[in-house]
Amino acid sequence: MRTFTRKRALNFSRNQFERMTFPTLMRSWPLFIFCATTTRCNLACTMCPREHLKQTGDISLDLVRSLQPAFERAALVFLHGIGEPLLHREFKEIVACVSKTNVARAFNTNGTLLTRDRVECLIEHNVTYVTVSIDAATEPLYSSIRRGAHLEGVLEGMRCLNDEKAKANSRWPKLAFEFVLMQQNMSELPALVLLAREHGVGVIRVIDLILHSHEDSGIEEDWAEQTVRVDSELVRNTLARARRLATDAGITLVLPERFSNGRRGSRNGHARVPFCHEPWETVYVNFDGKVFPCCASTECMGDLKKTCLDVIWNGDAYQRLRANLKSGRVPRDCAECTSRRTRSATYRTLMMKRLAAWGPFKGGLSWKA
Numbered sequence: 449m450r451t452f453t454r455k456r457a458l459n460f461s462r463n464q465f466e467r468m469t470f471p472t473l474m475r476s477w478p479l480f481i482f483c484a485t486t487t488r489c490n491l492a493c494t495m496c497p498r499e500h501l502k503q504t505g506d507i508s509l510d511l512v513r514s515l516q517p518a519f520e521r522a523a524l525v526f527l528h529g530i531g532e533p534l535l536h537r538e539f540k541e542i543v544a545c546v547s548k549t550n551v552a553r554a555f556n557t558n559g560t561l562l563t564r565d566r567v568e569c570l571i572e573h574n575v576t577y578v579t580v581s582i583d584a585a586t587e588p589l590y591s592s593i594r595r596g597a598h599l600e601g602v603l604e605g606m607r608c609l610n611d612e613k614a615k616a617n618s619r620w621p622k623l624a625f626e627f628v629l630m631q632q633n634m635s636e637l638p639a640l641v642l643l644a645r646e647h648g649v650g651v652i653r654v655i656d657l658i659l660h661s662h663e664d665s666g667i668e669e670d671w672a673e674q675t676v677r678v679d680s681e682l683v684r685n686t687l688a689r690a691r692r693l694a695t696d697a698g699i700t701l702v703l704p705e706r707f708s709n710g711r712r713g714s715r716n717g718h719a720r721v722p723f724c725h726e727p728w729e730t731v732y733v734n735f736d737g738k739v740f741p742c743c744a745s746t747e748c749m750g751d752l753k754k755t756c757l758d759v760i761w762n763g764d765a766y767q768r769l770r771a772n773l774k775s776g777r778v779p780r781d782c783a784e785c786t787s788r789r790t791r792s793a794t795y796r797t798l799m800m801k802r803l804a805a806w807g808p809f810k811g812g813l814s815w816k817a
């Protein structure tokens with residue numbers, strides 16, 4: 449598996465360098481590309497804004513193919529948006545297309561469709577990470593949040609993936625969990641760590657509940673009560689327990705930035721900045737070709753049916769957004785966003801570090817023009 453080509457390495461270092469000054473015009477291409485493969489879903493999770501999307505559909509294979517120059521430079525490509533990626537009829541072809549560029553590739557899934565043939569495809573094409581979204585460790589709470597799914601069915605799919613990996617003697621894909629932190633499920637986080645240990649999960653990413661309050665989503669106001677407070681002793685104790693269990697099990701537990709210990713900056717030299725990093729490193733490509741700076745923004749940066757990604761990346765909308773963020777004129781979407789990323793010691797950077805430790809760069813870098 450080759451992920452670190454010369455083109456990619458150059459783009460990565462350029463982007464790291466540019467994120468010291470945060471220019472409005474970028475020389476580097478996006479490091480992280482989200483391809484919202486489909487907005488259709490087989491579940492109706494209580495906190496998810498999907499049901500309220502105005503338009504739903506599947507990304508076309510041609511659109512994915514048109515992104516190949518960007519994949520060749522990116523560090524990581526995510527094959528999900530809001531919707532269940534494994535429902536896409538051509539998901540296998542999409543995976544095959546992305547894997548041709550040797551970029552690290554990952555996606556989040558509700559885990560209900562991890563059938564043997566899909567799992568074989570993920571292994572064949574060396575998908576790097578599969579993140580299973582699990583918001584509870586017991587069936588009653590799990591199925592009350594993830595409406596339409598049962599915990600045992602998801603765990604069965606994960607066992608299938610682990611078995612097939614063992615048969616194929618493959619280290620990929622690595623498994624992760626994603627847990628949306630809410631008042632109602634916080635107490636089950638320690639038990640989730642134990643579940644992760646049992647199912648070969650190396651990373652648990654705990655994320656804050658995003659309160660989608662735009663007109664095209666419908667998360668109601670009272671969801672604000674589900675937001676977990678940093679200053680509660682119960683919260684601190686529960687998280688401390690989960691951390692201890694994770695450390696003992698050798699699992700990396702990634703908590704939202706607001707629960708971190710107040711460290712300023714990160715080891716790679718990126719200072720914490722008072723604005724979100726996303727517009728300098730990420731693009732979110734919707735199924736219909738519209739490009740957004742992240743999954744939470746409704747501000748369209750351009751349309752891939754009319755313009756190439758590299759032109760959109762440095763187009764007027766992106767330049768204006770970057771300039772506004774830098775000068776404190778924060779757009780409404782960004783001001784309301786709870787998952788703002790203000791430093792680079794985040795999950796994606798961690799994934800990159802993990803990749804380096806796990807292997808594709810080990811035993812000598814593989815340089816390819």
Ligand SMILES: C[S@@+](CC[C@H](N)C(=O)[O-])C[C@H]1O[C@@H](n2cnc3c(N)ncnc32)[C@H](O)[C@@H]1O
Binds near residue numbers: 556
């Ligand atoms: C929208 S889902 C799409 C992928 C797939 N269907 C799944 O459930 O993993 C991507 C991630 O967003 C999370 N999510 C859903 N609603 C959310 C919300 N209101 N705030 C934060 N994350 C949310 C899900 O738990 C999941 O991990």
Ligand code: SF4
Binds near residue numbers: 497531
């Ligand atoms: S499975 Fe994913 S996309 Fe579907 S409703 Fe749940 S969180 Fe939303």
